Amino acid sequence: MPMTDALLSSVEQLFSLATLVSMMIGVVAGVVAAAIPGFTITMAIVLTLPVTFTMPPLQGVATMLAVYVGGGSGGLISAALLGIPGTPSAVATTFDAYPMARKGEPGRALALGIWASFFGALVSAVVLIVAAPPLAMIAVKLGPWEYFSLILFAVTVVASLVGKSILKGLMMSLLGLFIATVGQDPMMGVPRFTFGVDVLAAGIPFLVVLIGIFAVSQLASEVENPTELQQGKPLVSGEIQFRPFAVMREVLSHPGNLLRSSMIGVVIGAVPGAGGSIANLIAYDQAKRASKTPERFGTGIADGVVASESGNSATAGGGLIPMIALGIPGSAVDAVLMAALMVQGISVGPRLIMDNADLAYGMFLAMFLAAVMVLAFCLVSMRWFLRITEIPKSIIVPVVLVCCAVGALALNNRVTDLYLLIGVGLVGYLLAKLDYPLAPLVLGVILGPIAETNLRRALMADEDWTLFLTRPISAGLLILAVLSVAFTVRRILRQRAAVQA
Amino acid sequence: MNDATQTVSRPERETSSERGKALANVIFNAGLAALFVGLFIQAGDLPSSMWEPLGAGSFPRLILGALVIFNLAIMVQSMAALRGTDRAASVGARRWFLQRRLAFATLASFAIYALSMPWIGFAMASLLFLLAVQFILGARRGRRLLIAAIIAAIFGLGLYALFSHVFLISLPSGRLW
Numbered sequence: 001m002p003m004t005d006a007l008l009s010s011v012e013q014l015f016s017l018a019t020l021v022s023m024m025i026g027v028v029a030g031v032v033a034a035a036i037p038g039f040t041i042t043m044a045i046v047l048t049l050p051v052t053f054t055m056p057p058l059q060g061v062a063t064m065l066a067v068y069v070g071g072g073s074g075g076l077i078s079a080a081l082l083g084i085p086g087t088p089s090a091v092a093t094t095f096d097a098y099p100m101a102r103k104g105e106p107g108r109a110l111a112l113g114i115w116a117s118f119f120g121a122l123v124s125a126v127v128l129i130v131a132a133p134p135l136a137m138i139a140v141k142l143g144p145w146e147y148f149s150l151i152l153f154a155v156t157v158v159a160s161l162v163g164k165s166i167l168k169g170l171m172m173s174l175l176g177l178f179i180a181t182v183g184q185d186p187m188m189g190v191p192r193f194t195f196g197v198d199v200l201a202a203g204i205p206f207l208v209v210l211i212g213i214f215a216v217s218q219l220a221s222e223v224e225n226p227t228e229l230q231q232g233k234p235l236v237s238g239e240i241q242f243r244p245f246a247v248m249r250e251v252l253s254h255p256g257n258l259l260r261s262s263m264i265g266v267v268i269g270a271v272p273g274a275g276g277s278i279a280n281l282i283a284y285d286q287a288k289r290a291s292k293t294p295e296r297f298g299t300g301i302a303d304g305v306v307a308s309e310s311g312n313s314a315t316a317g318g319g320l321i322p323m324i325a326l327g328i329p330g331s332a333v334d335a336v337l338m339a340a341l342m343v344q345g346i347s348v349g350p351r352l353i354m355d356n357a358d359l360a361y362g363m364f365l366a367m368f369l370a371a372v373m374v375l376a377f378c379l380v381s382m383r384w385f386l387r388i389t390e391i392p393k394s395i396i397v398p399v400v401l402v403c404c405a406v407g408a409l410a411l412n413n414r415v416t417d418l419y420l421l422i423g424v425g426l427v428g429y430l431l432a433k434l435d436y437p438l439a440p441l442v443l444g445v446i447l448g449p450i451a452e453t454n455l456r457r458a459l460m461a462d463e464d465w466t467l468f469l470t471r472p473i474s475a476g477l478l479i480l481a482v483l484s485v486a487f488t489v490r491r492i493l494r495q496r497a498a499v500q501a
Numbered sequence: 502m503n504d505a506t507q508t509v510s511r512p513e514r515e516t517s518s519e520r521g522k523a524l525a526n527v528i529f530n531a532g533l534a535a536l537f538v539g540l541f542i543q544a545g546d547l548p549s550s551m552w553e554p555l556g557a558g559s560f561p562r563l564i565l566g567a568l569v570i571f572n573l574a575i576m577v578q579s580m581a582a583l584r585g586t587d588r589a590a591s592v593g594a595r596r597w598f599l600q601r602r603l604a605f606a607t608l609a610s611f612a613i614y615a616l617s618m619p620w621i622g623f624a625m626a627s628l629l630f631l632l633a634v635q636f637i638l639g640a641r642r643g644r645r646l647l648i649a650a651i652i653a654a655i656f657g658l659g660l661y662a663l664f665s666h667v668f669l670i671s672l673p674s675g676r677l678w
Contacts, residue, residue: 054668167578171571178537178564185557190548192557193540216611220604223638394638395649398631399656401611405618405627406660410670418615426608434526452560460553 006357010058014362014369019059023066023366027373030070035078035385036396040087041071043215045336047403049207049343050410057344058359062366064337065316069121069370072313073378076113077385080305081106088277089312092284096297096304103300110385111247112302113309114378116258119251120310121371123262124269124317128324129364132353135325139350144458145468149477151451154328155444156481157271160488161278162437169440170485172431176444177451179204186449187456199416204424206339207411209445212424213438214332215404219397220429244379254306257287261307262314269318270330283311317367324352324360328447332439335446343411520586521593526579534572541565606637622675628657 013019026048033044048067052060075090080097093113100109142150155177159169182193183203194200251258261283268279287307288297297304319330320337327349329335338348346356353360408421428438458467469475541562549556598605614630621629631653640649664670 050670051668053670165575165578167571167575171568171575174564174568174571178561178568181561181564185547187553188548188550188557190557192544192547192561216608220608223603223607224601392639394635394640395652397607397638398634399652401607401614401634402627402631402656402660405611405615405623406664406670406672409623409672410664410668413671415615415619415673418618422608422612422615425611429604429608434522434529455560456553456555459555463554 007361009358010362010365013056013058013358014062014365016059018055019062022055022059022063023370024373024377026063026066027070027370027377030067030072031074031077031374031377031381033067034071034074034087034090036391039396039400040214040218041068041075041089042332042336043218043400044071045333046207046210046214047400047407049336049340050407052340053343053410057341057346057356058362058366060340060344061337061359061363062370064340065363065366066370066373068316068333068337069313069367070374070377072121072316073114073117073309073374075312076117076309077110080109080113081385089280089315090308091277092280092308092311093305095284095308096300096302097308099298099300100302100305101300105300107243107382108247109300109305110382111244111379112251112305114375114382115244115248115251116261116306116309117313118371118375119258120262120265120313121316121367121374123259123310124266124314125364125367125371126317127263127266128317128320128367132321132324132360132364135321136350136353139326140354142350142473143471144454144461145471145474146477147454148451148458149468149474149481150326150328151447151454153477153481153484155440155447157484158440158443159437160484161271162439164435164492166485166488166492168436172436172438173440173444176209176441176446177448178444179209179441180206180445180448181452186453199419202412202414204420204445205411205417206335206445208408208417208420209424210332210336210339210442211404211407212421213428213442215400215407216421216425217428217432217438219400219404220425221432222393223397250302251306254303257290257303257306258310260290261287261311265311265314266318266321268311269315270321277312279315280308280312283307313371320363320367323348324363325350327352327450329443332442335443338446520583521597523579523583523586527576527583530572530576530579534569534576537565537568537572541569603638607634610634610637618673618675620675620677622677623672624658624661625675627660628653631657 029048030041030044033039034041045064045067048064052063055063071087072089075085075087076093076097079085079090079093080101083094083098085091085094097109097113100106100112155173156170159173160166162169180203182200184190185192191201264283264286265279268282284297284304284307287303288294291297291303315331319334322328322330323334323338327338327347329338341348341359346352346359404421405418408417409415411417431441432438459465467474468478544558544561544565547556547558547561549558610630610633614626617629618626632649635649635652636646640646661672665672
């Protein structure tokens with residue numbers, strides 16, 4: 001399909017009433033969900049997935065993107081008004097937005113964050129459109145050797161970025177890869193590790209792992225502390241005044257900061273495993289270093305809010321780059337988006353842009369559209385935001401758990417999936433308590449079949465193992481994988497030495 | 502995987518006892534290592550293929566082998582950490598559980614919810630579950646209990662109606678009626 005046809009077709013699909021309505025609902029759901037402390041963006045997207053099963057592919061993915069982009073802005077609300085990051089991506093937002101709100105300018109803090117988010121998402125969508133197609137052109141030429149090495153690289157980067165111990169991170173990735181082998185073998189269809197148990201016969205569905213890990217076990221840790229359950233009153237009282245257009249000019253008067261933070265977000269989003277939760281902190285840190293008045297950071301200045309919010313929003317588009325171009329999800333959220341496409345029977349990989357160009361362009365456009373919708377929704381509804389953050393956890397947790405059950409049932413309508421969900425949730429909860437990072441496990445589960453298929457294809461084509469080391473791109477990726485582990489080990493050893501000294 | 506999770510469920514307490522955590526890790530990793538060795542041996546029986554050098558069992562064995570190594574390494578690390586802690590300090594498994602009783606109660610309710618769903622159906626099970634968990638988490642009387650009941654009714658019945666009529670995803674309707 002030529003590019004213009006694909007573009008027109010995607011515009012046509014995207015601007016249908018059904019898609020616009022479901023995207024708008026997605027935006028609202030994303031903003032609201034992320035504004036509630038304890039309800040993460042990932043949770044919201046995971047729970048949106050089953051709803052999209054009955055939609056056409058582009059509508060489904062566009063709706064999920066809407067939740068994603070909406071969630072990016074929603075975390076800002078509780079960060080600015082309560083000083084609690086609604087999602088991990090908004091941690092750095094609390095540094096300046098909250099002091100600003102307490103100083104009597106909650107409206108300005110929110111509007112700054114919303115505009116910064118909007119421009120961040122915009123920049124990332126532009127980079128995505130420019131970068132993904134050429135990257136996919138290169139990626140199509142990669143053989144199974146390069147793919148296998150790429151996955152090894154992705155797995156080691158994820159393991160080294162999250163959590164305190166790289167051993168535990170790597171172990172979780174491997175555990176994920178192993179969980180993916182339960183069920184049928186991808187090439188021969190032989191049942192593996194099912195032990196004749198019905199529950200395991202179809203394997204452990206990815207969606208069940210995802211909901212179990214990111215929702216059920218997360219929710220269980222939300223209700224640990226009885227005193228925290230009764231949420232305190234917001235520390236910022238009533239009256240929110242805001243002048244959206246004056247603030248827009250204010251945001252645009254920091255072009256350097258805006259662009260730098262957005263680019264940091266894009267790059268970090270494109271690295272597997274890193275994401276909004278890291279980008280906001282790095283963008284904030286870099287903005288502080290570049291500032292002429294670094295000592296004012298943390299006291300409630302515009303620069304801090306702009307850096308954090310544009311940084312975390314820009315990761316959305318960045319994360320889509322490896323997914324669309326290589327078929328390797330950069331984060332848990334991208335893994336869910338990829339799962340959504342796979343459920344629809346669309347294979348995600350470098351050929352996506354060629355075979356389903358309308359879908360790929362539709363996703364690019366949906367990013368833009370969602371950013372605009374979030375902006376419009378937030379500017380209109382800002383006055384009611386305080387209310388959202390007041391909903392107590394004793395209501396949120398059970399309601400979201402019921403949504404988890406619906407999500408697990410929607411996939412295959414098997415009650416056994418529900419039992420698996422509880423098992424995964426409990427195991428995930430205990431693993432988290434033992435300081436095991438959970439994100440590598442989830443990425444392992446989705447990358448497992450891709451890794452295995454490519455490894456076996458590579459050896460089918462040529463039995464020579466050394467090709468992994470002699471093909472230049474493959475060797476380069478393996479060296480990067482080793483380096484990422486080595487640097488992390490060095491960093492941890494230094495930290496330990498510093499603590500002891 | 503079940504036996505491994507049961508071994509870990511016992512001794513651990515997060516905040517004050519590093520010792521409990523290290524001990525839990527040792528037991529957990531020992532259990533997992535044993536499990537993976539067992540699976541590694543079992544994977545040897547998986548058929549090989551005429552068409553490719555790697556059969557169905559090779560990739561899992563590669564992963565399982567690496568998992569055993571990593572588990573042993575974490576175990577050694579935890580044992581070193583264990584030696585570094587005060588021997589007299591209690592592990593405090595009981596307190597750890599008591600502190601997190603609400604989390605476990607919520608998960609237990611969720612399990613009961615799943616088990617009862619095939620019998621009493623999604624709508625009824627959800628309604629009872631929502632009410633029970635809100636009660637457990639603090640909606641004990643008066644206005645809060647009333648709100649809890651309203652929420653249970655809206656979401657229990659509402660989600661059922663929404664998914665079965667709007668999204669056409671069939672949810673269990675219950676065997677008893």
